[in-house]
Amino acid sequence: MRFLFDAEQRAFIGSLDKMLTTADTPAVVRAWSRGEHAAGRALWSRLADAGVWALAVPESRGGLGPRPVELAVAFVELGRHAVPGPLVETVTAAVLLAGLPETGPAGRLVPALQAGEALATVAWDAPYALDGDVAGVRLALTGEGLFLSPGHGPVRRSLDPARRLTSLAPGGRLLASGPPPARALLHARLCTAAQALGVGEALLAQAVGHVRRRTQFGVPVGSFQAVKHRLADARIGLEFARPLVFGAALTLDPADVAAAKVAAGEAAYATARAALQAHGAIGYTAECDLSLWLTKARALLGAWGDPDTCRTEVLRGAGLR
Template identity: 45%
Template sequence: MKFALSPEHQDFGASIRKLFESGSTAAAVRAWSAGDPAPGRALIEQLAAAGAFGLTITEEFGGLDAEPLDQVVAFVEIGRAAAPGPLVESAAAVPALLQTLAGTDPEPARRWLPGIAEGTVSATVAFTGTGGRAIAVDADRVDLVLVADGDRIGTGRVGAAVRSVDPARRLFTVEADELLAEGPRAAEAVAAAFDAGTLANAAQLLGAGKALLDASTDYVKQRKQFGRPIGEFQAVKQKLADVLIGLDLAEPLLHRAALTTATANRARDTSAAAVACADAAYRAARAALQVHGAIGYTAEYDLSLWLTRVTALRTAWGTPDLHRGRIAEALRTGPAADPAGALT
């Protein structure tokens, strides 16, 4: 059986990629890091106009009611561009959380989701384990901060800044404020939000890995040693071939996870995609740094934007060990295993 994206998915991905081809994305990422969110918000507005924030929001709450695969396609291109902002949180995690809660209390979804779908409302969410800190991305620049702690969900107050390996992923501690929901339904919403965010994050990693491979391939064609482009050396060819193989093997797992979000295998498949995409992107980052040499270390060189992004995203939605543990638990107990087990 051959699985491939439909022409519609391919066209949608191409339209998202085109948004970032103006050459201003890298400057927007640097401005976001430096405290000027205006260029980044202009990009976010373009994404919202393309429908990227309302893809998995139902029509009842002002969204497009599209397939999770559509969102994956969009986030691969977002990762390819290393776009700034709490995009995973606003477009994937928070909509999944609020729509799951809507089964018992639709008021929060009615209040926030239409604005999120339009791009006029931004949101972020922090997950905590037992006794853990709640840390959220860009909590000082969003309209809605949520704190998800096991079977309790509430709004959050912004606390102190936390240093991030990626300056464009600005982290803050948050403290729970107003309680929105608690109990089994809240736990279900937390699990849904975590898996939705993990899937979108995996797509971002795959896109970043593709961007790093493209940058490396272009560079080795130009960089010369001993009078020859370094791309002609077998060792360099093999290294980049390994990167390509890793990305190509991760992509079907990502697509499968998108197709099983409504099944009992959601947690297992999402974690499998997370591990594969993180490993492939990290391999791409290491290879890119090695073939670029010393210039790859410089913050002024755009390659650094993807290197730091991959480093940060690799553990942003759970470490590889956490996700391997979820896969092992699902295989041990069967598909009915609690998908939120790793969060409580």
């Protein structure tokens, strides 16, 4: 038992954080929200160069995976920097497609996803597919099987302007019949949990920075106990969600993954509320960069398994023991 990152994992975190810090992601997010995808696609390619998408592709198919722990590491950083786009969906598509024969379309699509040349979206038990307008690979899971959708409907606004919701056109090529492999949904849920954790950590860091700088009554507002204790509670929530996320990455046990999704999603959302309150009115403006994370924390709470669905999974798992 050694529940710590190794040197390679720490180096991976450091290099992703550095790359994303210099990428000016707030500007990328704002452009993406307007439907201008060029900067986001460029960032997507750099993530491919860093090996992020290859982590979901097994070595037997030319990837680096499966490496769920490293994927979780990467998604914490993607969340921390509010990187836009169908991140979780691209990983999920890679897992789904890598399970299909190379002789079919998967043989050409998996390398394109891994190289960052194509983005993917997936419609699965949700009324929308994320960023269907920019995704070159559109997968629809229905009761009949997995389809390669021929197109998408109009963009519907999300509470998070960076998440562009689209329907997928019905029909298209049937890639596989029957239910999808469980590991695809587990990867989607795990990556969403990790992304939420990163979003929460970024929100807390910004809130702490603000209350240290902002003075009222002649002192920093961060010296008031009411402010301190709310931010301390946010830190507690995030610190206890973190081991659940990486524990789930190690076991890929459905109850562990569901627990991580509940804890990380709710901790990030609670941190969003605390961060908004700590900022005061300025935090309520679209102009303040905080909004890029505030709105995402809410959106991720419901994505790929809302808290109620995930709690049911936790109870089912406990019933099996």
